[in-house]
Amino acid sequence: MAVLITGGAGYIGSHTCVELLKAGYDIIVLDNYKNSHPESLNRVRQITGKDFKVYQCDLLDEKTIEKVFEKNNINAVIHFAGLKAVGESVQIPLKYYECNILGTVYLCNVMKKYNIKNLVFSSSATVYGVPESIPISEDSRIKAMSPYGRTKQMLEDILRDLYTSDQDWSIALLRYFNPIGAHESGLIGEAPSGIPNNLMPYITQVAIGNLEELTIFGNNYPTKDGTGVRDYIHVVDLAKGHLKALEKVSKSTGVEAYNLGTGKGYSVLEIVEAFEKASKIKIPYKITEPRKGDIAISYADPSKALKELGWIAEKGIEEMCMDSWRWQCKNPNGYTVNQEVLSK
Template sequence: MILVTGGAGYIGSHICVELLEEGHEVIVIDNFSNSRSVSLRRVEEITGKSLEYFDVDLLDRKEMESIFERFDIEAVIHLAGLKAVGESVEVPLKYYHNNITGSIILLETMKKFNVKKMIFSSSATVYGTPKTNPITEDFELQATNPYGNSKLMIEDILRDLYVSDHEWSISILRYFNPIGAHPSGRIGESPSGIPNNLMPYITQVAVGKLPQLNVFGDDYPTKDGTGVRDYIHVVDLAKGHLSALHKSMEGPGIGEFNLGTGQGYSVLELVEAFEKASGKEVPYEIKNRRPGDIAVCYADPAKARDELGWTADKGVKDMCEDSWRWIKHNPEGYFTV
């Protein structure tokens, strides 16, 4: 049985689909602070299989231990955590307490029940402002905000844990920019309030919920002046977790892996691709750069290919078509259910 923390969220729900379709038994714990249980019901609908889920917070040690007592858990995919960069700057203690303390309680519980296989959801934010691109896993780590720092600190904790006990099998997955949705159109990204990320903002403009897209900066040293990022389809990202899970079953060890496509797209290139995929115009206005934003960031995913046997298969056309299908059928996300 595989435990997925934060499994009702955008990425977690897609991972649950892939796990169930591969024949795994799945248990989800989520405190539903930024997700809704309807996503898990739709996972069951897509796969025709059932999973167990519990409204549990990682900070609740007693509840965590009761889950491990009740179920024969073989490995943990750990996604639960607060994730808004801007909010983390405003309330850093909340982010450090939730993300780091929650992870420590999870790891202590795993150790108590002798569960030593962990796939950790990290982020490309741990690279801070990279000096060059593409980014490889051996780049200097230098997060620039409390959210990124919390991910980097958990990475350090996992590395120290492995040094102390070589029985652990740990994969640290550094995500680049997940977008898209399941091709069924039944699960996707459902932010509450104004979206923080580019694609949900684009889709909400296209569906008429927001009047225009704000593009922050057109004077970067890029082909059209707008920021360039490595966008990866969320289904490819989910499959990366299964590849890491397979590796963890082979034996102990620890490794860090970039999950990206290795190709960068500018903001305006993504807008153009979405307009082509959806047939909808996305009006935009250029605004001043946001502090902390960088010009270019994209992955070298060769290590994940060589060591996990994983590559991203879906292109930007798939990402845009699937994002449009999701928002067209779910203009309010999960919040109308």
């Protein structure tokens, strides 16, 4: 079975490539490298000992996308590609709507033309906005608070409409909570450009010396220590969730949403403490004003994924921190510098 992975060179995409190859799937990767680096795919080959086709192209280029489908016998698609920073989406909303929504529509147009109707879609827990109750179930109210979150919310609606129009489609909407960690080899991990948007790479870059201190946004939330609480999930567990979703869409039709999280919440300060314990490094930090749109507490009810996909997160917070630190130590400046070293 051949699976097309859009955005396969990215953080979650590269880890999913590893798990798919380990499970015996053939993969074809499509990426424009705007949020990723081609070296990650070389590392995937190194980890698995397997080769695969890679196409550098953009989903907004529908004609080029169609050529990928012409040249390959694709059975299903896992769709990661898109812009993903909440803060940035507030600054350049039109770019997010163009890239995320039009890119997905173009992809689905080509899938429909080639009669490929099995899709695993990368959604987000941001679709829930401020949760009415905790833990958050798939039946919770959907009310995204950022342009990024609204692109995911709109795309979920678009994909449901697509199924309504043609009930041969089989679509899994995977609502991620907060992926952290890295592959245990330390060869692939999260490599943001500039100052990280997410907590764990911010912490690891402070620990490695690339940044002076961690900025914590707000300490007056109604939580045990005043800092925001989130559901952190190991990226390898998250990748394995895509395999389970792929199995599901290959056997049935319909559209279903699934939370991929651990069902446990950790505050920012608890994550800092867990990382300090794993790395033996003290993390300096400062408290600033809360960011607009941030919520106090968010963690998943993942019981539907267990019941319907047979998936559950297995890795704990200590392993998430240790794997994140191993990746950062081996790759202090992400993939770019390492690529220069490898080419010498």
